Amino acid sequence: MTIQQSLNSFRTGPDETGHFGNFGGRFVAETLMPLILDLEKAYAEAKADPAFEAELKSFHTHYVGRPSPLYFAKRLTEHVGGAKIYLKRDELNHTGAHKINNVLGQILLARRMGKTRIIAETGAGQHGVATATACARFGLKCVVYMGAVDVERQKPNVFRMKMLGAEIVPVVSGSKTLKDAMNEALRDWVTNVHDTFYCIGTSAGPHPYPMMVRDFQSIIGKEAREQMLEREGRLPDSLVACIGGGSNAIGLFHPFLDDKSVEIYGVEAAGHGVASGMHAASLNGGKPGVLHGNRTYLLMDGDGQIAEAHSISAGLDYPGIGPEHAWLHDTGRVTYLSTTDNEALDAFQLLSKLEGIIPALEPAHAIARAVEIAAKKPKDHLMIVNLCGRGDKDIFSVAEHLGGMA
Amino acid sequence: MTTRIDTRFAALKKEGRAALVTFYMGGDPDPETSLKVIKALPKAGADLIEIGMAFTDPMADGPTIQAAGLRALSKGITLEKTLHLVREFRKDDNETPIILMGYFNPIFIYGVEKFLADAKSSGVDGLIVVDCPPEEDDELCKPALKAGLNFIRLATPTTDEKRLPKVLQNTSGFVYYVSIAGITGAARPDPQKVAASVARIKAHTTLPVTVGFGVRTAADAAEIAKTADGVVVGSALVEAVRQSLHADGRPTELTMGAVTSIVEDIAKGVRSVKK
Numbered sequence: 001m002t003i004q005q006s007l008n009s010f011r012t013g014p015d016e017t018g019h020f021g022n023f024g025g026r027f028v029a030e031t032l033m034p035l036i037l038d039l040e041k042a043y044a045e046a047k048a049d050p051a052f053e054a055e056l057k058s059f060h061t062h063y064v065g066r067p068s069p070l071y072f073a074k075r076l077t078e079h080v081g082g083a084k085i086y087l088k089r090d091e092l093n094h095t096g097a098h099k100i101n102n103v104l105g106q107i108l109l110a111r112r113m114g115k116t117r118i119i120a121e122t123g124a125g126q127h128g129v130a131t132a133t134a135c136a137r138f139g140l141k142c143v144v145y146m147g148a149v150d151v152e153r154q155k156p157n158v159f160r161m162k163m164l165g166a167e168i169v170p171v172v173s174g175s176k177t178l179k180d181a182m183n184e185a186l187r188d189w190v191t192n193v194h195d196t197f198y199c200i201g202t203s204a205g206p207h208p209y210p211m212m213v214r215d216f217q218s219i220i221g222k223e224a225r226e227q228m229l230e231r232e233g234r235l236p237d238s239l240v241a242c243i244g245g246g247s248n249a250i251g252l253f254h255p256f257l258d259d260k261s262v263e264i265y266g267v268e269a270a271g272h273g274v275a276s277g278m279h280a281a282s283l284n285g286g287k288p289g290v291l292h293g294n295r296t297y298l299l300m301d302g303d304g305q306i307a308e309a310h311s312i313s314a315g316l317d318y319p320g321i322g323p324e325h326a327w328l329h330d331t332g333r334v335t336y337l338s339t340t341d342n343e344a345l346d347a348f349q350l351l352s353k354l355e356g357i358i359p360a361l362e363p364a365h366a367i368a369r370a371v372e373i374a375a376k377k378p379k380d381h382l383m384i385v386n387l388c389g390r391g392d393k394d395i396f397s398v399a400e401h402l403g404g405m406a
Numbered sequence: 407m408t409t410r411i412d413t414r415f416a417a418l419k420k421e422g423r424a425a426l427v428t429f430y431m432g433g434d435p436d437p438e439t440s441l442k443v444i445k446a447l448p449k450a451g452a453d454l455i456e457i458g459m460a461f462t463d464p465m466a467d468g469p470t471i472q473a474a475g476l477r478a479l480s481k482g483i484t485l486e487k488t489l490h491l492v493r494e495f496r497k498d499d500n501e502t503p504i505i506l507m508g509y510f511n512p513i514f515i516y517g518v519e520k521f522l523a524d525a526k527s528s529g530v531d532g533l534i535v536v537d538c539p540p541e542e543d544d545e546l547c548k549p550a551l552k553a554g555l556n557f558i559r560l561a562t563p564t565t566d567e568k569r570l571p572k573v574l575q576n577t578s579g580f581v582y583y584v585s586i587a588g589i590t591g592a593a594r595p596d597p598q599k600v601a602a603s604v605a606r607i608k609a610h611t612t613l614p615v616t617v618g619f620g621v622r623t624a625a626d627a628a629e630i631a632k633t634a635d636g637v638v639v640g641s642a643l644v645e646a647v648r649q650s651l652h653a654d655g656r657p658t659e660l661t662m663g664a665v666t667s668i669v670e671d672i673a674k675g676v677r678s679v680k681k
């Protein structure tokens with residue numbers, strides 16, 4: 001009997017100690033342990049409080065612009081000549097990505113907990129922008145840690161965060177990208193335990209973060225489910241989303257995990273190719289280890305030293321993945337594929353030209369595999385691709401990669 | 407089970423003074439030099455030695471120890487080679503307790519059971535693994551105790567009265583009180599607050615309580631030695647070594663002296679307090 005057959009539900013995790021199968025947990029320094037327990041308690045209370053949900057819903061409607069449309073990509077579908085491709089348009093959210101869904105949840109929680117200073121790590125800068133935005137809205141102090149390499153390649157977002165009143169700390173330790181930003185944010189949190197709330201930007205980190213971020217992002221899948229039922233009178237046949245830490249993907253996937261008829265695909269960043277060793281595909285090219293508070297698949301050497309990830313997309317450039325994805329991978333419920341830098345650049349251009357939608361480089365990774373899968377499916381196959389961010393932040397770096405062409 | 411750690415603390419208690427615990431990064435600035443440094447520590451006045459297991463992503467460490475780990479890694483240190491340092495040290499010192507300190511991932515990848523067996527046979531006495539709180543005791547703490555190693559837990563300013571028993575439950579050897587909420591090598595501890603915290607911990611345990619994070623000078627050490635059973639010095643040592651290096655990271659003729667002089671100085675501070 002496979003693990004998959006033995007499970008009644010894929011939606012009940014994590015257990016009370018924060019584990020999804022063998023993954024997850026709370027591997028943090030003692031200084032942070034009491035804070036994480038406090039957070040777990042505060043989140044459980046908020047979750048049970050209808051007023052919390054009402055407040056979040058009101059912000060979704062009037063501030064973020066939810067629900068985001070489920071858009072039938074007619075020309076892309078015709079171009080591919082297979083499945084009907086729908087795009088879940090979270091790129092239309094205020095601040096331009098799915099990140100705000102999670103941030104609003106966490107910031108409302110931080111307020112309930114009486115925290116006055118918010119810290120965040122960011123890669124592409126989308127989570128940083130979303131956090132800076134919510135902090136501006138609620139008058140909270142905001143400090144964003146960002147790898148020095150990412151500060152350079154995501155300049156528009158650095159400027160946006162500054163406009164919004166956030167303090168940006170370029171991180172020059174280690175590989176100077178997302179994992180190092182997360183290390184620095186954790187060091188800040190250890191130091192400023194009394195007033196500070198750490199707003200993690202993806203479904204990773206110690207319990208309860210992976211669960212909490214997933215819950216806040218699940219609005220994507222809940223809406224998509226209703227919208228598809230309304231449009232087509234039935235569930236989709238497949239879902240496709242890109243994976244950095246995995247928050248947009250788990251947000252889309254989670255409400256569908258127990259619908260056995262739905263094929264689910266996560267797409268990691270293959271950089272120069274998984275075989276090259278220069279990639280960010282932790283499931284396809286890594287193995288289980290412990291980093292940033294949880295056990296999950298990681299890129300590392302034979303001695304357990306964490307390797308640098310490589311991706312054209314700053315938002316996917318992380319050597320780990322959320323623990324729930326590690327578990328969904330091992331159970332076989334979700335299939336994890338990967339997309340190279342060049343394939344993502346092609347998909348970036350394809351969607352721009354066919355649909356008039358410039359995607360962020362992150363979901364361009366999902367588009368690349370979606371197009372390939374859709375081509376092999378019949379015309380009545382319904383596919384949803386999570387278009388989790390828009391490409392404004394990427395136009396300068398894409399122009400550089402495309403040389404004169406852009 | 408009695409380890410070298412238990413024996414050493416019992417002896418110091420008789421002597422009527424606190425212990426000086428020195429932290430040094432294994433493999434910094436290169437494996438041979440680090441072995442020389444570690445071998446020189448007891449004579450300079452170290453009573454217990456913590457050897458850092460280098461890790462790329464040390465989330466509780468400040469820039470000084472982060473950099474030391476990266477220097478060591480760039481010169482090829484591995485967990486296997488760190489254990490080798492201990493075996494070499496043990497060739498002419500079978501008394502000074504050795505504690506390995508670091509993060510869980512390299513141990514997890516080495517294999518927990520194999521690591522514990524190899525550590526024990528290499529002459530390691532205890533472990534401090536920063537990212538293994540009591541909530542994850544099944545992972546490493548309990549297997550370590552079973553393998554005959556001490557598992558030394560960190561208690562911190564955020565560990566309140568209610569949580570303290572949980573932190574102390576499977577702790578052995580000694581308790582390491584982290585004197586500040588923060589990373590290594592950052593803020594200086596407030597001696598009065600530290601004294602109160604040590605007293606609070608002692609009300610819950612008969613284990614020796616040592617205090618570390620932010621201790622730099624003989625005066626700091628003396629102040630803390632009044633209340634604690636041991637004083638831990640790390641970043642100050644590592645920094646002294648770094649300052650002695652060539653620009654390209656190679657040791658100079660000043661390197662050994664830089665370590666021994668600071669340890670001798672701080673040891674004087676610790677030993678000036680009679681209890």
Ligand SMILES: Cc1ncc(COP(=O)(O)O)c(C=O)c1O
Pocket residue numbers: 097098123124125126127201202203242243244245246247248249314315316360362363388389390
């Ligand atoms: C638009 C966009 N998509 C995806 C990601 C990757 O994160 P996650 O896997 O958590 O959705 C990011 C991260 O910065 C992003 O900005």
